[in-house]
Amino acid sequence: MIHRDKGVEDEGPSRGYRNILALGxxxxxxxxxxxxCFGLLPSFILSEVGGTVGVLGLIEGLAESLSYILRVIxxxxxxxxxxxxxxxxAGYCLSAVVKPFFAAAQSWVDVLAVRLGDRVGKGVRTAPRDALLSESIGEKRIGAAFGLHRTLDQLGAIVGPILASGLIVFFSLSIREVFLFSLIPGLAAVAVLVTFVREVAGQPVKRRFLSDLGRVLKGRxxxxxxxxxxFSAGAFNFSFILVKASELGVTEALLPLVYGVINIAHTLSAIPAGLLSDRFGREKVLVAGYGVFLTSTLMLLLHGSPLYGFLIAFVYGVYVGVIETIQRAVVPSYVPGELRGTGYGLYxxxxxxxxxxxxxLVGFLWERIGIEAVTAYSTATTVSAIVGMTFLARRSRP
Structure with missing residues (x-):
């Protein structure tokens, strides 16, 4: 069963978009x-608190795993x-307050504790936030709404490293002082949330989690x-694009620009993807997004000049902008309106x-066998996902 809830459409689009803009x-x-903080954290762990590359991987793995588990709850x-x-x-407030404590870290264990605190905040807020986003706008405009939110989110991700570099280069701040400075935009986020974001959900209802889970897992x-x-099991992250760019001859000094191209393409594609999904259907746009990822994967097999590395990065960035916007926007069509929080948590x-x-797995294949094994694996998972999403697209309507 495909669920088509109206959200707050009857209140008018401008009122709903104010909530979307505020959350953005x-x-x-x-x-x-x-x-x-995160752009400086690897260097901080390796050079100042006695960590290793293995420790860095452990910290990130534990932090992200905890975050995803908490989203369901x-x-x-x-x-x-x-x-x-x-x-x-609660989630945004915890993240804002805890990150400056990186400045007090004396060991990698201290960094782990702060990182876990930040990811607890992200885990607590993410599913309810996406449910609130979906309830703040009518079904016909939900793709554009998620696109707007994703664009603002990604602009912050671009501004953050620039701000950190500016504080270090022009104001001679240390890494620890930059960590402390991060409290300012964090508190600004909380202030906007308290002042401008309004509640949309209805009255409390007494239900059991297992019964809710059963209802969510009905239908398609x-x-x-x-x-x-x-799809996600074959969708490697941007780090491997940077590795390929390096192999193509992009110097270490220019690698941040490759990452910048990914972020720019990500930002530019989010809103158009959302608008297209509202017009033609979210499943169809997801099929196209999977196709863009497949293109970037196959491009890894080819060789060229360093400029080719930037081209791969741009295509990859378009994929990220489409998928991270539309996969979130499609969830409300598949779960009852009152259970969107649970649905997002499971997603x-x-x-x-x-x-x-x-x-x-991609890291293992790349290191032990080669890039051909990576492209074969990711191609197989992506083609399978395209077939599955095409099946869903034929049974839905925009």
């Missing part, structure tokens, strides 16, 4: 705060109490999760777990 600004300031809680904003507030939502999981758990598998 919250994400903008939060991502600026986070990327100020927080999403279900927001459905049960029909209040999204308190959990969203399990198939959607399978398709997303299969993030499946996608996140599969991404962890993908990056671990």
């Amino acid at each position: 600004l919250v994400s903008f300031f939060t991502d600026a705060s986070s990327e100020m 927080s999403g279900a809680l927001s459905d049960r109490f029909r209040r999204r904003k308190p959990l969203v507030f 939502f399990p198939l959607l999760l399978v398709v997303v999981g299969v 993030y758990l499946v996608a996140g777990s599969s991404f962890l598998i993908a990056n671990t």
Whole structure:
């Protein structure tokens, strides 16, 4: 069964978009705060607190795993109490307050503790926030709404590293002082949330988690999760694009520009993808997005000048912008409106777990066998996902 809820469409699009814009600004300031820290964190761990590359991987793996597990719990809680904003507030507030404590870290264990605290915040807020986003706008405009939110979020991710570099280069701040400075945009995010974001969900209802889970997993939502999981299991992250760019001759000094091209393409593609999904159907746009990823994967097999590395990065960035926008926007069509928090939690758990598998396996294949094995594996998972999403597209309507 495909669920087509009206959200707050009857209140008028402008009112709904104010909530979307406010949540987008919250994400903008939060991502600026986070990327100020995370861009410096690998160097900080390796050079100042006695960590190794293995420790860095351990920290990231534990932090992200905890975040994805918590999304299921927080999403279900927001459905049960029909209040999204308190959990969203708690998550953003925790992340804003905890990140400056990186400045006090004396060992990698301290860094792990702070990183876990930040990811707890992300885990608590993400599913309720996406449910609130979907409830703030009518079904016909939900793709554009998620595109706008994703664009603002990604702009923050671009501003953060620039701000961190500016503070170090022009104001001679140390890495620890930049960590402290990250509190300012973090608190700005909380202020926007408290002042401008309004609650949309209805009255609390008494239900049991297992019964809610059973309702969510009815209809075609399990198939959607399978398709997303299969695709994500082969969808490696941007780090491997940077490795390929380096192999093509892009110097270490220019590698950040390759990452910048990914972010720019990501930002530019989010809103158009959302608008197209509202017009033609979200499943169809996801099929196209999977096709763009397949193109970037096959491009890894070819050789060229360093400029070719930037071209691969741009294509890859378009894929990220389309998929990270539309996979979130498609969820409300597959779950009951009052259970969107639980639905988003399950979506993030499946996608996140599969991404962890993908990056671990792709790294192993790249190192032990070669890039041909990586492209063969990712091509197989992507083609399978295209077939599955095409099946869903034929049974849905825009």
